Amino acid sequence: MFEKLRGAFSSLAKAVSERKLSEKDLDDSLFEFQLALMESDVAQSIVEKVTGDLKKQLLGMSVERSKDMQDLVKEKLRGEVLSVFSQAGDVDVLARIKEKAPGEPFKILFLGINGTGKTTTVAKFANLLKKAGFSVVIAAGDTHRAGAIEQVTEHANRIGAKVVAQRYGADPAAVARDGVLYAKAHHIDVVLIDSAGRMQTNQNLMEEMSKIVRVVSPDLKIFIGDSLAGNDAVSQAELFSKYTGFDGAILTKVDADAKGGAALSIASTTRKPILFLGVGQSYDDLKRFDAKSFADALVS
Numbered sequence: 478m479f480e481k482l483r484g485a486f487s488s489l490a491k492a493v494s495e496r497k498l499s500e501k502d503l504d505d506s507l508f509e510f511q512l513a514l515m516e517s518d519v520a521q522s523i524v525e526k527v528t529g530d531l532k533k534q535l536l537g538m539s540v541e542r543s544k545d546m547q548d549l550v551k552e553k554l555r556g557e558v559l560s561v562f563s564q565a566g567d568v569d570v571l572a573r574i575k576e577k578a579p580g581e582p583f584k585i586l587f588l589g590i591n592g593t594g595k596t597t598t599v600a601k602f603a604n605l606l607k608k609a610g611f612s613v614v615i616a617a618g619d620t621h622r623a624g625a626i627e628q629v630t631e632h633a634n635r636i637g638a639k640v641v642a643q644r645y646g647a648d649p650a651a652v653a654r655d656g657v658l659y660a661k662a663h664h665i666d667v668v669l670i671d672s673a674g675r676m677q678t679n680q681n682l683m684e685e686m687s688k689i690v691r692v693v694s695p696d697l698k699i700f701i702g703d704s705l706a707g708n709d710a711v712s713q714a715e716l717f718s719k720y721t722g723f724d725g726a727i728l729t730k731v732d733a734d735a736k737g738g739a740a741l742s743i744a745s746t747t748r749k750p751i752l753f754l755g756v757g758q759s760y761d762d763l764k765r766f767d768a769k770s771f772a773d774a775l776v777s
Contacts, residue, residue, distance in 0.1 A: 482514070482517040482736060482741075483777070484513070488510070489507070489510040489550065490547045490776070492509070493535065504532075510528060517737055518711075518738035518739055519738035519741055520738075520746055522746065523745045531557065534553050551776040554776050555775070555776045558772040559768055562768035562771070563768070564748060570585075570725075570752060574611060580664070581661075582667060582668045583667045583696050584667075584695040584697070585667065585669050585670065585699060586670045586672060586689060586693070586697070587670060587671055587699050588698060588699065588717050589702060589713065591622055593701050595672075596628050596671055597632065597729075598755055598763070600636060601755065601762065603615060603633070603636055604761065606666075606667055607636065611666040611667050612666045612667070613639075613668075614640070614668055615639070615656070615670075616642075616652050616656025616657075616671065617640055617641065617643075618670050618671050618672045618673070619672055619674070620649055620652060621645070622673060623645075629671055639659070641656040648688075649672060649685055649689055650689045653692060654692050668693075679716070698721055698723040699727055699752065700713075700726045702727070702739060703728075703729055704728045704731050704737075705730050705733060707736065715747060718749060724749065725750045725752040726750070726752060727753045727754070727755065727763075728743070730755060731755055732762075737775070752765070752766055754766050
């Protein structure tokens with residue numbers, strides 16, 4: 478995964494280490510780096526910031542050996558990546574759940590458009606929580622997409638989780654409320670609320686999300702983005718961030734993502750952390766995002 482973005486970082490480190498750091502040479506190398514970042518689905522604003530900061534740091538620097546310069550550039554690049562994720566902060570979901578007052582279920586609302594793997598990710602998240610010792614109920618809040626309720630129910634049956642659902646066309650906020658009431662009545666730790674994602678009607682969708690938020694006051698709002706969607710995923714994240722103020726993101730299909738720019742771009746443009754990565758098809762394939770490991774992988 479992330480081969481294209483990793484290649485961009487490696488190419489810059491190699492190019493800069495093989496020539497004197499005059500401003501023209503550095504500009505030439507950084508221009509190629511900018512193009513490679515954009516081809517890797519890194520947002521334009523991030524490209525400009527990263528390359529601008531690097532130019533300030535590298536211009537006029539002199540290191541005797543090529544290997545030393547390459548290591549130095551890699552460390553500068555690593556620092557830039559870590560800075561993006563540091564500014565986005567972090568959320569320890571399991572710790573937040575443990576801190577919730579006894580008798581009150583922890584409510585998580587999942588947001589995102591259809592086709593990103595949102596419902597499957599809800600199931601993976603339920604599996605993760607159950608393995609961590611929490612009891613879980615899923616509220617089937619996508620009452621618009623044909624087959625959505627059956628899909629989430631099938632997933633829940635496989636992992637041994639309860640589903641609260643109504644009919645198609647029902648008010649998603651009412652379904653979410655029913656899920657919370659069920660959790661309270663049965664002393665369940667966490668309510669996971671699936672939701673619709675009909676981007677062809679943005680205003681209606683955002684009003685629907687806002688209503689769910691008002692009705693159930695979720696403790697955590699998580700955006701689900703498809704890493705293969707590139708800059709579309711970034712645009713979607715910006716839209717949901719604007720209207721819902723989500724707390725963090727999960728990126729799906731990361732195992733098939735050769736570009737890798739979505740994580741960097743979403744964290745930078747929304748200033749919200751990447752929480753988990755979907756790295757496969759099984760219910761166990763949900764990996765906690767680690768910024769240091771991500772940065773290390775890019776400059777290795």
